Amino acid sequence: MSSIREFFASRVGIISVGAFIGVFAALLQKLGNPGNMGICVACFDRDIAGAIGWHRAAVVQYLRPEILGFVLGAMMAAFAFKEFRPRAGSAPIVRFVLGMLAMIGALVFLGCPWRALLRLAGGDGNAIFGILGLVAGIWIGTLFFKRGYNLGRAQSTYASVGWLFPLIILGLLALRLIFPQVPDKDLSGILFYSIKGPGSQHAALAVSLAVGLVVGLVAQRSRFCTMGALRDLILFRQIHLFSGMLALLIAAFLTNLLLSQFKPGFANQPVAHTMEIWNFMGMVVAGLAFALAGGCPGRQLFMAGEGDGDAAVFVLGMIAGAAVSHNFGLASSPQGVGPYGITAVFVSIAVLLFIGFTMRQKTA
Amino acid sequence: MSELIDARGLSCPQPVLITLEKLKSLNQGELVVLVDTDTSKENVIRAASSLGWQVKDVNAAGVEYKLTLEKA
Numbered sequence: 001m002s003s004i005r006e007f008f009a010s011r012v013g014i015i016s017v018g019a020f021i022g023v024f025a026a027l028l029q030k031l032g033n034p035g036n037m038g039i040c041v042a043c044f045d046r047d048i049a050g051a052i053g054w055h056r057a058a059v060v061q062y063l064r065p066e067i068l069g070f071v072l073g074a075m076m077a078a079f080a081f082k083e084f085r086p087r088a089g090s091a092p093i094v095r096f097v098l099g100m101l102a103m104i105g106a107l108v109f110l111g112c113p114w115r116a117l118l119r120l121a122g123g124d125g126n127a128i129f130g131i132l133g134l135v136a137g138i139w140i141g142t143l144f145f146k147r148g149y150n151l152g153r154a155q156s157t158y159a160s161v162g163w164l165f166p167l168i169i170l171g172l173l174a175l176r177l178i179f180p181q182v183p184d185k186d187l188s189g190i191l192f193y194s195i196k197g198p199g200s201q202h203a204a205l206a207v208s209l210a211v212g213l214v215v216g217l218v219a220q221r222s223r224f225c226t227m228g229a230l231r232d233l234i235l236f237r238q239i240h241l242f243s244g245m246l247a248l249l250i251a252a253f254l255t256n257l258l259l260s261q262f263k264p265g266f267a268n269q270p271v272a273h274t275m276e277i278w279n280f281m282g283m284v285v286a287g288l289a290f291a292l293a294g295g296c297p298g299r300q301l302f303m304a305g306e307g308d309g310d311a312a313v314f315v316l317g318m319i320a321g322a323a324v325s326h327n328f329g330l331a332s333s334p335q336g337v338g339p340y341g342i343t344a345v346f347v348s349i350a351v352l353l354f355i356g357f358t359m360r361q362k363t364a
Numbered sequence: 365m366s367e368l369i370d371a372r373g374l375s376c377p378q379p380v381l382i383t384l385e386k387l388k389s390l391n392q393g394e395l396v397v398l399v400d401t402d403t404s405k406e407n408v409i410r411a412a413s414s415l416g417w418q419v420k421d422v423n424a425a426g427v428e429y430k431l432t433l434e435k436a
Contacts (some may be wrong), residue, residue, distance in 0.1 A: 009406050081402075083401075083402050085400065085401060085427055087373070087400070087401075090373065090375060145377060145378075145381060150374060150375070150378050151375060152373075153372065153373030153374055154373040154374075154375070155373060156400065156427050223403050223406070223407075228376060228377075231377060232377070235377060235381070236377075236380065236384070236411065236414075238410070238411070238414065240410060293375075294375035294376045294377075295375075295376065306401075310375075
């Protein structure tokens with residue numbers, strides 16, 4: 001057990017995990033997931049919001065098993081290594097709002113940091129602006145850290161607090177099994193499904209769930225985090241997590257080459273638009289929100305699986321944010337930004353700056 | 365008496381940030397850091413090593429860790 005522990009904490013460990021995610025994300029695209037969206041935590045949370053009817057955008061409704069696997073896999077790893085730590089109470093309402101804003105920003109760009117890398121690995125040049133925005137957003141976050149920004153301490157708490165989110169996830173899995181997709185129907189029992197669009201493109205349930213579980217297991221062990229990767233690089237000049245992020249990009253790129261999925265260009269990329277400024281600004285919002293919340297959307301899922309109730313609140317905020325994004329016309333589409341997307345970017349930045357400037361507590 | 369940092373309950377990157385700040389101001393000697401997640405434990409140890417500090421002791425007490433760092 002301790003040698004496994006050491007492996008995943010090592011440089012080789014984090015690189016292996018990044019490479020694993022890159023290879024399997026590209027493979028999932030081959031197996032049915034949407035283009036350059038083998039794994040996208042933001043998009044998949046958004047699809048889940050659609051599946052349970054929180055928004056009714058017909059093309060993005062699917063209860064993505066990968067997300068369920070992430071949480072359950074991370075939970076298994078946490079139990080196996082005695083790291084399941086029920087904890088909560090660090091500004092939950094702020095984390096909920098940060099989750100919402102992160103999602104609003106990510107849906108202006110059309111992807112989480114993982115998908116930004118996968119888009120680049122698939123040849124989508126628009127992703128460059130998103131990644132630059134992500135770096136800029138996280139850099140602003142580090143300025144707040146240096147001024148003493150923090151959300152206050154979490155407390156150890158009842159085991160049930162840590163259990164609740166994984167139980168919600170098990171409940172969603174049960175719904176997915178009870179109400180499977182019916183061909184050419186957009187409703188099965190109480191779950192919505194997409195008949196066309198990205199929501200209709202998915203690998204088989206067992207494949208998606210299995211990949212999700214393994215990613216959850218190894219990512220919990222290695223603390224894989226794309227926001228942390230850039231943050232630690234900027235703040236501490238530390239390349240540990242960054243090497244994992246780079247491995248994801250390279251592994252996905254090579255896998256795409258092998259599978260003939262690499263198509264360089266800017267126009268007509270899958271589930272992407274070409275508005276450079278808003279690709280950039282969307283990810284500034286998302287990057288700052290992830291930084292202020294202490295983790296990229298993937299990492300928040302893994303922490304929620306470890307019993308972190310505050311991370312769970314962030315995830316619920318993201319799902320609610322997806323509903324808001326689609327119900328209010330904030331989310332982009334391949335045609336470009338939504339009718340209120342640009343307004344949403346500015347409102348989001350204002351709220352993020354408010355949080356960043358006002359939440360300073362002396363901790364030391 | 366060694367200096368003490370209580371980083372329990374703080375999210376990333378706070379434990380590392382306040383530990384590094386302290387280590388830089390001390391420059392040498394002994395520092396005790398309290399953390400309550402394995403992630404924070406690993407991150408603090410990694411950051412301390414990068415400044416040439418040694419981990420003298422890792423003491424697990426219930427759901428917490430008491431890390432003793434030293435530099436001669």
